[in-house]
Amino acid sequence: MSVGLIEHPEFLKHDNGRGHPERPERLSAISAGVRELPFAADLVEMQTRNASRAELDLVHEPAYLDRLEESRTREVTIFDGDTRATRFSFDAALRAAGSAVSAVEESLKSEVRRSFVLNRPPGHHAEAARAMGFCLLNNAAIAAAAAVAHGGLDRVAIVDWDVHHGNGTAHTFASRSDVLYLSMHQSPHYPGTGQVHEIGSGAGAGHTVNIPLPAGCTDADYATVMDAIALPILREYAPQLIIVSAGFDAHRNDPLAGMLLTAEGFAALTRGLVGVADEFAEGRIVHVLEGGYDLNGLADGVCAVLSVLAGVDIDSHPGKARSNQPRPVVASAVSAVRAQHSEFWSMPDER
Ligand SMILES: [Zn+2]
Numbered sequence: 001m002s003v004g005l006i007e008h009p010e011f012l013k014h015d016n017g018r019g020h021p022e023r024p025e026r027l028s029a030i031s032a033g034v035r036e037l038p039f040a041a042d043l044v045e046m047q048t049r050n051a052s053r054a055e056l057d058l059v060h061e062p063a064y065l066d067r068l069e070e071s072r073t074r075e076v077t078i079f080d081g082d083t084r085a086t087r088f089s090f091d092a093a094l095r096a097a098g099s100a101v102s103a104v105e106e107s108l109k110s111e112v113r114r115s116f117v118l119n120r121p122p123g124h125h126a127e128a129a130r131a132m133g134f135c136l137l138n139n140a141a142i143a144a145a146a147a148v149a150h151g152g153l154d155r156v157a158i159v160d161w162d163v164h165h166g167n168g169t170a171h172t173f174a175s176r177s178d179v180l181y182l183s184m185h186q187s188p189h190y191p192g193t194g195q196v197h198e199i200g201s202g203a204g205a206g207h208t209v210n211i212p213l214p215a216g217c218t219d220a221d222y223a224t225v226m227d228a229i230a231l232p233i234l235r236e237y238a239p240q241l242i243i244v245s246a247g248f249d250a251h252r253n254d255p256l257a258g259m260l261l262t263a264e265g266f267a268a269l270t271r272g273l274v275g276v277a278d279e280f281a282e283g284r285i286v287h288v289l290e291g292g293y294d295l296n297g298l299a300d301g302v303c304a305v306l307s308v309l310a311g312v313d314i315d316s317h318p319g320k321a322r323s324n325q326p327r328p329v330v331a332s333a334v335s336a337v338r339a340q341h342s343e344f345w346s347m348p349d350e351r
Contacts, residue, residue: 001283003309004046004106004115006099007031011120014092016084021256021293022122022134030118030289033299039310044112051097051142058145059138059172061129068093068136079131093121093136100143100243100288107241107284108151114274114309116246116287116302124166124245124290125191132168133191140245140288141172144179147241154178157239157276159230160185161222161269162247162290163257165194165210169245175204180237184225186250186257187212196340206344209233211337214329215258217250219265224326226272228334232347234273238280242273248292248301256293263297263304270308285309 012024034040056065071077071085078084085093096119103115123140125133144156158173160166160183170193173179185194200208211225234242248266250259277285287305292298307313326334338347 001114001309001311002044002112003042003306004044004103004112005034006046006048006103006115006117006119008048008095008099008119010092010095011118013088014121015086015088016134020082022120022291025295026292026298027118027120029295029299030302033303034306037303037306039312042310043306046103046106046112046115048095048099048102050094051101051137055101055142055146056097056137058149059128059141064129068131083131083134083136085131085136089121089136095119096121096123097137097139097142100139100286101146103286104143104147104151104241104243107286108147113283114285116306116309118289118302120289122247122290123288124160124162124169125164126168127171133164134291135168138168138172140166140243141169143286143288144243145172148178153240155180155237155239156241156243157182157234157237158243158245159234159273160245160290161250162245163250163254163259164190164247164291166245166290167191167193170194170198170208170210173204174200174208175202177203177207180207180209180239182209182211182230182233184211184213184222184230186215186259189257196336199340206341209337209341211333213333216260217330218260219262219268221326221330222261222265223268224330225334226269229337229347231272231276233341233345234276235279236345239276240281240284242277242281242285244273244285244287245290246287246305247290248298251292251294251297251301253294253297254292256291263300266301267304267308267313270305274308
């Protein structure tokens with residue numbers, strides 16, 4: 001199975017300043033980990049390009065794009081308390097968004113249907129008209145919108161396992177059914193959106209699936225969420241492409257959140273999604289990096305995902321994670337989501 005990888009020196013040029021957790025070293029740590037993988041030589045180095053203005057226009061408003069482009073002419077442009085651009089950031093963001101688009105294009109026209117885009121700045125908090133939460137351009141949203149507008153697809157699923165809710169992505173597709181957005185995130189937590197009752201509207205009703213989870217969720221808890229909600233809904237939706245907003249800040253060592261996932265937990269999430277991609281989407285699954293701020297946890301998580309994509313991982317606990325009864329606090333979070341979505345999805349529980 002060919003697994004594609006996108007890396008590019010441009011991504012290292014975006015600089016949030018000293019002490020900021022979203023730093024270029026994140027990508028260096030991942031690269032170092034990936035080079036150590038026994039199958040590293042088999043990974044396919046994919047070409048990238050900048051996103052076009054027409055592609056950015058699918059998600060972002062012209063006035064915001066103009067302002068972002070103007071940041072090229074200033075030393076620093078401040079967007080919010082923790083989001084800024086230097087004169088190099090726009091080019092990094094253009095390349096980050098274009099890389100997500102080109103990985104999707106590759107999945108549609110070549111044998112490299114599984115891939116991981118190791119880009120930054122991240123994207124899922126970026127709204128149509130503003131930068132937010134370390135994010136300038138919404139990479140996953142732009143790639144999904146382009147897959148519909150230019151790739152001829154009408155069922156794209158975005159699965160967002162970053163520990164934060166992807167408010168920008170959710171809002172982009174709230175009224176559409178051709179892109180389903182499913183997020184599992186810590187709540188309450190930044191940015192505060194992603195409550196159970198936010199299900200989309202109009203034609204998009206039921207196609208925004210928010211799964212807010214209490215802090216402290218383990219690999220077993222995430223397995224419960226996958227089995228009881230995510231996988232049944234994805235199978236009913238039958239996506240032609242899965243884009244994963246792959247953040248690793250739900251890792252147990254992450255400094256910005258309180259979840260307890262291990263590398264094995266990220267592998268298990270990937271196994272589930274690859275199964276759906278193989279069954280419905282001719283194997284097309286594109287991972288786009290979002291957050292993840294503990295360098296070792298980040299690198300281990302990405303390597304675990306790549307091992308599953310390459311078909312060389314070993315499930316160290318087959319069936320173990322799902323044999324336990326879910327903790328009551330997780331069971332009640334899961335039933336709230338199932339109840340909220342029962343008019344849209346039948347969600348047979350496959351456990
Ligand atoms: Zn995050």
